[in-house]
Amino acid sequence: MKIKGVLLGMAGMVAATGAYAADLPAAPAAPEPVDYVRVCDAFGTGFFYIPGTETCMKISGYVQAEYDVGITNGSAGSLTGSGWGGSSASGNWSDRDSNTYRFRTRANIRFDTRTNTEFGLLRTYTEMNWYNDDNSFSSDLDKAYIQFGGLTFGRAQSFFDFYTGVGYNSIFEPAHSDTTANLAAYTFAFGNGLSATASVEDTTARRTSIGYVTGASYDPSTGVLDLTNAQAMTNGYGGSRIPDVVANFRVDQAWGSAQVMAAGHQVWTSTALEENGAGTATGVVDPSTTSSKYGFAVGAGVTVNMPFLAAGDNFSLQGAYAQGAVKYTAPQATIQWVSYTNGDPTSYVTGGVPDGFIDPATGQLKLTQSWSVAAGLQHFFTPQVYAAIDGSYFGSKVDLPGSSNSQVNNWNLTGTVGYTPVAGLELGAALEYINSSADNNDLTGIVKSDNQLIGLVRVQRNF
Template sequence: MTGRSWAPHGAISLVCLTALFAPRMAEAADLPVKAQATENVKVCAAYGPGFYYIPGTDTCLRVGGWARMDTYMNVAAIFSQGSAFGGPGYSPFAFPFRDAHDADYFTQGRGVAEIDARTQTDYGTLRSYFRGGAEWDSQSGPGKGPGPALYIERAFIQFGGLTFGYTQSFFDTGIGYSIATLFAGSNTWNTTAAYTAEFGNGFSASLAVEDAANRTTGVQATGVSITGVTSPSDFPFVSGGTGAPLLYSNYQAGQQTPDFVANLRAEGAWGMVQLAGALHQVEAMPPAYLGSAFIGSSSTGQWGYALGAYTEIRLPFIAAGDSLYLQANYSEGALNYAGLAAGNQNRLQAIGYIPLNSVGLMSGAYYPLADAVMGPDGSYEMVGAWAIQGQFRHFWVPQVRSAVFGGYVSVDVPTNVVGAASFAMWQAGVNTFWSPVRNLDIGAEVVYTAVDGSRPLGITNAVSASGGVIPTLVGGSANAVSGAVRIQRNF
C-alpha cells in the first residue's frame, strides 16, 4: 500500500449527493411550514349546556349576555331620588318636586356580557363569574341630558363552598317577576364573603359577612315642629334656585363593622323556602353643640337586626312555568332590609312625590328614611319597619306570560322624637310578555304606587351641627301610576 488516501465507494457517493443537493435543501428550509391544525373546541358537559373547554386547559367556559331597550313612563321609580329627573333646562325645583320642567318618560339601552369559568379541583369546583356591561340613558341625572354609564351585576369567585365578591345578598333570594323593583321587601346586590354548607336533598345553610355601606340608610336628627305651608314661596331653602336642603341632618358615623347575615334554605322541584337574619350596626356621631371636639370626632354604636322569610311555590298543575312568590321582612335599625330601595344597587335617604300646579300650590308627600332618629339631646332610637310582598306568574301559552304583583311596607318612627313621622307605602302592578321566538321578550308593565303618612305635609326644624335649625319638609300622602316597556334579547 502506498500512502495515498482512499475512501469506500459509498462514502464518495454520499459526499457527491450532499454537494449536489445542499443548495436546494437550504432553499427548502426558507419555505413556509404548514401550520399544525388547531385543537378543536370540545363540549364540556359537566356543568350543563353552553360550556366548552378553553383550548389547552381543563377550564370550562360559557359566554352569554343580553341586550335591552327600556322605556319608562311617568318614571318607573317615581318616589325616589334620581328618578324624577328634570330636563336639561333651568328649574329651581329638584327631587321630590315635579312640574312641567320634568320629562314624562325616559329611555335606556343596556348591553350586558356574561362570563362563567369553572375548573374541577381536588376541593370541588373553582368558579369565577362576571356579568356587566354598559348603558345609555336619555337622562343621565337630575338636570342633565343623555349620557353613558357602566353597569355591573356580578363579579365573584366560588371555591369549596366559599363565595367572595359582588353578588346577590345572602339575605335575599333575587326572585322577581316585575320590571320595577318593588319598594316592599329586600332585593339587594352586595359585596360579600360567605360560606355555604350543603346538607343534601336541597338543604343548605349560609353564613356571610357583607358590606354594611350598601345597607346603611342614616341617622336622622330632628327638632321642633313649626307651622305647615302650602306654597313653595314659604320655603327659604327652595327660593333662589338653591333647591336645598330637603334632606334631614344626617349624623351617620363611619361604618366600623360589616353586616352579619345567615340563612337556611330548602329547594327542590316543588320550589324554594328560605329563612334569613341579619345584624346591622348603627353608628351615630354626637352633635358638636353637645360638647364633642368637632363633628365626627367620635361615635356611638347600637346593633340593629332584620328577619326575612321567602318562598317560591311552583304550580305546574295550572300551567308549565307558573309560580307564586311570597316574601315577608321585619327590621329594627336596619331599614334597607325591609325595602324602600328603587333598585338592586341603591339605598335611599328619602321617599317623596310633590307635584306643583300652575299657581305653585303643593300637595303630595315627602318622608326622610333612616335606620335611627336622634333627638336634640343626642340620644337616638331605632326605626322599625315591616314589609310583605307577593308575585304570581302565569303562562297563558308557552310564548305569552303575565305577572301580577304587589307589596306593602310600614315604617314606624319613635313617637317621642319631635318632627319624625311614620308612614306606609304600597304598590300593585301587572305586566305581560310575549316571546315570539326563543330568548326574545317583548313586554309592558303598569304599576300603581301610593304613600300614606301620619301627618300633613309641612316643615320640621331639623337640628344642625351647631345646634341651630334647618327647615326640612316632611309628611303628606301621594299616589302615582307609572309604566314601562321592555324589549330584551338573551344570548
C-alpha cells in the first residue's frame, strides 16, 4: 500500500508539473549571429565594412589647440580680418585697443565611404570643422561631395588648386590658390598618372569685390579729380549669373606631381553701378554706363619628392596670372583703405584687392591684373622632427582713382617646425610674416606699407 501511494503521488506531481509548464512562456529562440565589424583593406589603413553592407568607411580627424601672439608694429588695421586690430584700431602692439593674442581650439572630423560597383567606385567624403577663437564659436562644412566614376558633385577643393602650402599658415595665407567651392566636375584618367578635369564652380567663392568711391568730384574742364572727402567702397558686385569654368591637366607619379590650370570668372556689377551711376564723381556730365566683364586666370605648378634627402621631403613651386579674378592668384591678398573726413584720415578698412574698380571720371569698370609666385620646402630631420618654409609674392595692377595702374604687393613668409613624440600627436611652432604695400606715396586712400608678424604654438592630436 505504501508503494502504491508513493507511485500515485508521483504521478500526480508529474501531471501538475505538466499543467504548470503549459502556462509558462516558450523558451526564447536562439540569438541571431552577430555581424562583427570587418577590416576593409581595399582602400588603405583605417577602413572597415559598415555592418550588413559592402561599403567601406574611414573616420578620422583631429583636435587642435593653438596660441597666437601678434608681435607686430603695423600702421593699419587687421590684415586678415581675423580680429587682430580693428576698423579704428591701429593694429600696433602699443595700441591699447588692438588685440595682441588669440587662443584657438578647433575640432575636425572626416567621414570617407567607398563602394566598388559595376560602374566604378562610388565615394562620399565629408569634412566638418568647429572653432572657438577667443571664446567666439563658429563652424563650417568644409567639404561634402559625391564621386562616381569620374564625376564629382558637391562641395570640394577647387580643381584650379594645386599647391596649398606645407607649413601651418594659420593666420596669413600664402599667395596661392586655395578655395573650397560648390561644384560639378568630370575627371578623365588617361592612365600612367595622367588626368584632365573640367569643372563648373560657384563664382561667389572666388569673388573679392568691385571697388568704387563716393564723395569724389570731377572738373571735366581741367581733368582734375578731387578725392579730398572720398570714401572707399567695396560692395559693387551684383547677383551671380554665370558659374566659373575651370579646367586642369595634371600628372601624378612616383617622382611627384605637376599641373596646368585655367579658369573663367564673370565680374558682374550691381544695379546701382550699372544703371544709377553710383561710384561716378560729381561733375561728370554724361557718365558712361558701367559694363560687366569676363575675367580669367591661368597657372602651373610642380611638386618634386626628394627621398634622396629624407623620406617625406618635397619641394613645390607654383605661379599664376589673372585679370579680374584675384582669388585665383591669392586667397588673402589685402589692401588697406583709409577713410577721410574733411581731408583727415579717420579710420582704416582692410579688404581684399578688388577684382575691378569703377573709374569715377568715366564710370567704366577696369579689371585688376594680378600675379603670384609661391614655393614651399619640407624636410624631415628624423621621422619625428620636420621643418617647413612657405614663401610667396603677390602683385597686382589696380586702376584706382587718381592713380592708374597702381601696384599693390603682398609678401608672405612662414617658417614651421613640428615634432611627433608619439604617433598621432604633433607639437609645433610657426612664425608668420606679411607685408602689404602700394608703390605710390601719394596714393590717396591707400596705406603705403604695413607689416605684421605672428608667432604661434600648436598642439594637435590626429586620429
